Every structure is written in structure tokens, then in C-alpha cells.
Amino acid sequence: xxYKNVVAEKTTITRNVSDIGDRLGNLYEGLVTISxxxxxxxxxxxxxxxxxxxxxxxSTDNLExxxxxxxxxxxxxxxxxxxxxVAIAVDEFLADKVYHRNPEGSE
Numbered sequence: 001x002x003y004k005n006v007v008a009e010k011t012t013i014t015r016n017v018s019d020i021g022d023r024l025g026n027l028y029e030g031l032v033t034i035s036x037x038x039x040x041x042x043x044x045x046x047x048x049x050x051x052x053x054x055x056x057x058x059s060t061d062n063l064e065x066x067x068x069x070x071x072x073x074x075x076x077x078x079x080x081x082x083x084x085x086v087a088i089a090v091d092e093f094l095a096d097k098v099y100h101r102n103p104e105g106s107e
Contacts, residue, residue, distance in 0.1 A: 003048075003079075008088045015090065020094075029100070
């Protein structure tokens with residue numbers, strides 16, 4: 001997933017709880033869906049960041065190289081500035097971009 005084009009809020013905002021509950025008919029199912037999607041986004045971000053930072057891993061422990069590697073610092077700063085995974089998941093959920101399926105079925 002490309003995180004450069006994410007339009008989710010970078011700060012915490014107040015949400016109307018009924019917007020989340022109205023999507024699936026149950027507030028708690030909506031919250032579980034958002035939390036699972038948030039975990040997926042977080043895992044994806046972590047894998048992507050680890051892969052990018054692995055390029056800079058060196059076998060020698062030279063402190064000067066570690067502290068002066070500007071590319072590594074810029075990559076880390078990019079990921080720090082991104083919206084939090086929960087904000088991205090809520091934005092996707094409210095925009096109907098998340099697929100939700102209840103395996104037990106509703107009766």
C-alpha cells in the first residue's frame with residue numbers, strides 16, 4: 001500500500017459514534033472491524049519500514065555511520081509523520097473501503 005497518498009487526519013479528531021454503528025448496524029462490530037484493519041495497516045507499515053531500513057544495515061558497528069546516515073533519518077521521519085494506523089482505518093471504514101464479513105452470520 002502506498003502511504004504517500006493517505007488523506008487521513010494526522011491528529012486526533014472527535015467522531016460521531018453513530019456513524020460507525022450505522023455502517024454495520026452494530027457499533028461493536030464496526031469497532032472490531034476498524035481495529036482489525038488498523039492492525040493490518042500497522043503490520044504493513046512495519047514490514048515496509050523494516051525492509052527499507054534493512055538496506056542500511058551494516059556488519060560493522062561504526063557510530064559515525066549510524067548517526068550520519070541522512071537517508072535513513074529521512075525514511076524514519078517520513079514514517080513518523082504519517083497518520084496513525086487507527087486514523088487510516090477509521091477513514092477507510094467511513095468511506096466504505098473496508099470489506100466486512102461475519103462468518104457466523106446475523107440472525
